[in-house]
Amino acid sequence: MATLDKTKVFRAPLYAPETAVQETASTSFADLVRLMAEGIADAQLALDRSAAAMVTELAETRVDIIPSITEQVAADGTVTFEQGKPQSVSLLELGVKPTFYQFSQATVEVSMDLKLVEQLNEDGTRKKGGLGLFAETSNIRFERKLNRDVSVHSKITATLVPVPAPLRLEIPRRTVTG
Numbered sequence: 001m002a003t004l005d006k007t008k009v010f011r012a013p014l015y016a017p018e019t020a021v022q023e024t025a026s027t028s029f030a031d032l033v034r035l036m037a038e039g040i041a042d043a044q045l046a047l048d049r050s051a052a053a054m055v056t057e058l059a060e061t062r063v064d065i066i067p068s069i070t071e072q073v074a075a076d077g078t079v080t081f082e083q084g085k086p087q088s089v090s091l092l093e094l095g096v097k098p099t100f101y102q103f104s105q106a107t108v109e110v111s112m113d114l115k116l117v118e119q120l121n122e123d124g125t126r127k128k129g130g131l132g133l134f135a136e137t138s139n140i141r142f143e144r145k146l147n148r149d150v151s152v153h154s155k156i157t158a159t160l161v162p163v164p165a166p167l168r169l170e171i172p173r174r175t176v177t178g
Contacts, residue, residue: 026136029114040106043158047101054098055169058091065089097165105159 068084115134119127 026115026134029133029135032135036106036108040103040158044103047160051098051100055092058096058098061091062088063091063094065094097169100163100165101160102163103158104161105157107157 064086066083067087070082070084072080072082074080115136117132117134119132121127
């Protein structure tokens with residue numbers, strides 16, 4: 001009977017804590033939304049890979065089971081039990097399945113100033129499609145440093161829900177007696 005391998009519980013971070021970073025004063029609101037969406041997509045991919053790895057681990061982990069126990073009651077009332085020959089089966093064959101999850105909702109709240117900005121051509125006219133919404137946090141950070149009454153908060157909320165396993169993982173079972 002095989003034993004479970006110790007698997008890593010935590011993955012390597014996308015950005016190691018010791019990574020040098022530089023804060024940006026502002027960013028396009030579209031980029032901010034895109035970065036959030038990409039973060040959710042990366043997290044969903046990690047969830048899917050984790051479930052797939054669990055399927056493999058369950059298929060490879062074998063345990064010995066007793067397929068049958070026969071109870072015999074003698075005429076004098078004594079009871080004896082006879083076990084069938086032990087069989088080695090995988091946890092997946094026993095019906096143990098991983099739970100699959102997906103994000104049903106993600107919310108990011110950040111206090112920021114929004115500015116409408118335009119990109120200009122060299123002659124001072126607006127570039128086609130050059131109007132955009134920008135998010136800026138530097139003014140709020142400055143106000144906070146001056147101890148002014150500025151409420152600044154950030155909040156990230158993610159809701160995960162279990163979803164049915166892929167259809168092909170549902171193996172049809174048939175019991176034959178003989």
